[in-house]
Amino acid sequence: MTAETVDPAAWSCPAPLRDSPTVVMGHGGGGALSAELVEHLFLPAFGAAGATELDDCAVFAVGSARLAFSTDSYVVRPLFFPGGSIGELAVNGTVNDLAMSGARPLCLSTAFILEEGTPLTDLARIATAMGEAARAAGVRLATGDTKVVDAGHGHGVFVNTAGIGLIPDGLDIRPARVRPGDAILVSGDVGVHGVAVLSCREGLEFGTTLQSDTAPLHDLVAAMLHPGSPDARADIHALRDPTRGGLAASLNEIARAAGVGVDLVERSIPVPAAVADACGILGLDPLYVANEGKLVAFVAPGDADRVLAAMRRHPNGRGAALIGTVVAEHPGLVVARTAFGATRVVDLPLGEQLPRIC
């Protein structure tokens, strides 16, 4: 499309974008509204300069090397929560976006938008958390930027990180490679980060001992790729870190991108009692709650057992489980078989149940 098609004066787009003339919280939720914003506003507006799709991670070649490139802004509230802060999220989140293409993260940029009046001790705590998370992940914080906005026009600290990673030779991990028969593995308990953050939101305090699961996942991915000898690589087709929109959003995105169906066995999905209890009280579905240190993997059936075993041997994959299978039926749909033998469609969420969770 040319830029003329998005002349704002004549600008048209399908519902639900057209139903709201303004930005709503759901546009940042990683669900259907986010996807519409990309498809019907950003991609036409960017035109020839844009990617054909704005994936979490771009891949480009430099000489014979293939690099992964990804960015995320972090606006989580509160800034500090059980198990971490916006600082760990900003490092681990972008490390994980790179890792989901199989890349080894090399370096990150860090950009801060600070609200006038924010205590410098808060900023120092956040920056220290970033330094420690980067050291733990083995990435370098290579370049940065700081802007300040007037009080009342920001919210304490917003952090953006962009990251560059190196994709090992011959590795090709992306949604389009997913095939019927693939095993669907999750690396552990779902819904933990979202419930941990929610537990300390103003007005929503409830008793839980849950801590955010924020963690870097590239080392787990490396272990999954080489479950036996270092020479034999397991055939992992696609990887996702189910953050905003939870497991439901990630599975729906993959199902749509690959044109396949996803069959889940609901009782196989590891939901800790504390998450189930909190979700029960608040009327939330754990499949839609954000995770930070978990991944979902689509693996060729012949390799699924040894990849699962490798995950369980790794500290970040101890609770790994087989949760479903890719099928040729109902392409684009995620269907869960419930504990009672019934089936339900697990839709792409419109927005997010819990905004500003990352």
Added chain:
Amino acid sequence: MTAETVDPAAWSCPAPLRDSPTVVMGHGGGGALSAELVEHLFLPAFGAAGATELDDCAVFAVGSARLAFSTDSYVVRPLFFPGGSIGELAVNGTVNDLAMSGARPLCLSTAFILEEGTPLTDLARIATAMGEAARAAGVRLATGDTKVVDAGHGHGVFVNTAGIGLIPDGLDIRPARVRPGDAILVSGDVGVHGVAVLSCREGLEFGTTLQSDTAPLHDLVAAMLHPGSPDARADIHALRDPTRGGLAASLNEIARAAGVGVDLVERSIPVPAAVADACGILGLDPLYVANEGKLVAFVAPGDADRVLAAMRRHPNGRGAALIGTVVAEHPGLVVARTAFGATRVVDLPLGEQLPRIC
């Protein structure tokens, strides 16, 4: 330093950081307060994971290729101003940070923090401007992210871009290469962007026909590097785009980084009458006003004439001028000879005269 040194409870740092327990506007101004924040908060907090200095642009090797990596967040107000919008700034600004290391920009990431309630037509205008600026600069908008914050906790649209560029073989452009005797060239009129944005700030309207000078500069840099034949490369030691803090901040940064003195001939600095008039009315110094489509170059004396001629042949360098010389005297200081033959020290600004200009 280790992370322990920045334990927030025991955290200490020199004035002026210590004088303010909170973030002030000047921390985002690109002057002395910004430098203190990097030196005394970010670098100690990042520790071993951080760069030794957080330059505008990091350089790293992938195989035999050298890549430049840079990021900037854009928080300019108003979003639309004479000659452009936050969209053009977000693309050209990061393209230019890459170009100042001599890199050819390859791709950019785009990350938006949107305030709930922002008109989608504004966002479409901004995204269209980004697409057109990227096309004009020949860079790809490769990957992206969108977050939404509650009304009253953002300011319409904040944009972050990070960029990756490829540095030509053997090229080494950085402040440490600046030597006494180097010619200091500026590519055209200074202070234009800042005055153009200021002219439409609420409560500050004044009549001017000035338009922001936002432009990508990598093509001008390429022309400067090859002023004669494509084979012979001119010896350009350092480049800066004097944005926040204006020409004064850029010259001071280079003088300090290289341990040299800068002698300016004030009447040689191209200040258009409209900028001089506006600055006179408002009590501003044009040397401290932000530019967006200008660069300052430090060039080996033997190559200065032909680099200047090449600049003047290029559309983005028509108003180029020799404005001073690098000296061994007064290292770290920028000294201007005034029209009356007196000299004055052009200090690093503390913050910025005009906040949120980019």
